[in-house]
Amino acid sequence: MGTKTNATTASDQNAHLTTPTRLTGAEILWATLVGEGVTDVFGYPGGAILPVYDALRKFPIHHILVRHEQGAAHMADGFARASGKVGVCLATSGPGATNLVTGIATAMLDSIPMVCITGNVSSKVLGTDAFQEVDITGITLPVTKHNFLVSRTEDVAKAVREAFQIAKSGRPGPVLVDITKDAQQGTAIFDFEAAKPKPYRPHPMLSVEDSGLAQAAELIRSAKRPVILAGHGVIESQAMEQIQTLAERAQIPIALTLLGLGGFPASHALNLGMMGMHGEAWVNHAIQEADLLIACGMRFDDRVTGTTATYALKAKKIHIEVDPAEINKNIKVDVALIGDLRQVLEQLLPRVGGRDGSAWIKAIEASKGAVSVHDIKNLPDSGHLYAAHVMHDLWRITGGNAIVATDVGQHQMWEAQYFHHEHPRTLVTSGGLGTMGYALPAAIGAKVACKDKEVWVIAGDGGFQMTAAELATIVQEKLKINIAIINNGYLGMVRQWQEFFYESNYEATPLVSPDFVKLADAHGIPGRAVRTRAEVEAAVQEARSSNGAFLLNFMVEKEDSVYPMIPAGSALHEMIRRPDSDPLEERADDK
């Protein structure tokens, strides 16, 4: 495992980066990855990628063997989200390649920079339905930013370098490089410098005009009820400081998208919290009442706007966005500043002066009403364990400093509501595609990227089972990852929709699961079940202080729902609110 029998000194290893050398295509691939600064690759071997695996021992790159290629893609994705670097995954042809697809689409929908390398059959038999042949460039065409089919050894370095450039430029995204087996086996002169791609061509429709900046500044100056909507772009363009300056100088409250969480400190007085379907009522109310929305690095996703017909009708809208195709796609805007968010804000800030925003901020504060009284985390302990308790305690005990990888569903929304992210890249979650099974592998990627950080997996009992095989990867890699399963015996979010919109017809949502503690034990991972609120703190501390990975199986309230909720296609102000009375009656079988 990972011992490099032929390891040479660092200077020898990197000699080929400065001196053109004849290498095999497989060696060229690794040498190019080394040149691009890659340290870790997540992958799974197979026939059509074997030459690449055979050459690995000569290069200073650590390979993490996954248990399913979907895991490899999510790990590369989690690695990228936690570190800001390009994540790399590796798979063989055919089923190896198709297993990546969900992970690639996940990265595509959330604009995550990733390079996926797949082997393919020899170029002579391409298109003949050879064993384990699949048209992976065709399959991934709509879910990659770009892809390459490389059938000549001399093209390997150039394609891989270009893939890295494309993946991290402009609006980031995944790029796939499919390399035929003969291209891996052949030899060519490797010249890292000569393979350098042309400078990246910015999207020709980027446009930040002086008149637009002036107009935006004037709208900000004259606004009475402005709200900043901050998305993932804040983190991707590293505009955290700029957005904070804008908010503080002009005293404008900020609402965040799910992927924007961490882009602006949760504890900041101007932070309203998450907007949209499961955002707090006052946040969405503020957006509906606003007279100016400053949308920064976000795309007015349907989970954020509800029905667009009634979305923020009173507001002028400024959209600062790097992707011209997002302008006026979902919501018509008054001023579009199309460019890198950080650069645009740096141009805009000198034009923005101090403002008195206190009246509007007070009005929002007043609109919160008695919501916190009904908040489950503030209710007296009824003996029941709610997911909200778990999230709240995890946040409190970790000081909010852990990297949390969530799965998709109720627990994901509870995490977003109750775990308050102070720093960017501390929440790793599938927002756009909503990929169940994401949390465990993504957390592995995050831990590999940030070895000194505390990493938590938060997953539901449903999603966890989709990729639970990666527990073995954690053990093989000796990773210290804490796992919290929010176990309610249901596919909870689907059950909630059935309760609200399908007359509580719980078709196919009750879920029988293995004993997760025993499952962990079978992998050599200790764990324990947690059934009451009183036990949470000690259990979390036990997990944190355990030397290796640790699994906590939180047996939470079975039929709890995420509140508030805007039904899909409804207006932002048409929320299903948390019931005033204790929402759940005591039932004998609750525990």
Added chain:
Amino acid sequence: MLHTFVAYVEDLPGVLTRVASLFRRLNININSLTVGRSERPGLSRLTLVCEASGEAGHRIRASLFKLENVVDVDDIAQAPSVTRELALIKVAATPQTRGHIFDLVEVFRARIVDLTSESLMIEMTGVESKIEGLIEVLREDEGRILEICRSGKMTMRRGHHTSGVLRAMGTVTEVEQSANATEDNAAAKLK
């Protein structure tokens, strides 16, 4: 409304799929698509005509630009331009009935490019309505038209118009010179 996009794309395998796939994903039918070599080495030029909402133009153009192999995109919209289509029409005609068709061809300023005892082939270039006109007249006699092959529209803006993108790439001669220079360099390196 009818949109006409003129694009310069890299002359590589799969590029057309990427362009076509974008329209497929938006569930937009492509009315016509013509592709051929352009004045620039390595770049093909295409004219794509499709039916979509008025607002869709901006987004389609922006999305086309997001394709790595797409170099330039022009949304012709209402800009002054010349549009032409080429049609080859094979009609059944005996020596006895040819005369009438020769007259039609003359009137429509088309050409006869193939002639046999049973059929002849008409080549016609023009705007869509003119080609439709000839076809309509030929259809007046049932069974006369055997085959129609139409190129789809080709569009070019009128006047000395060059997009910012192409201007930034330099004139055709400059591009050729720099391409030659790169090849020379590569050749020198190999020696």
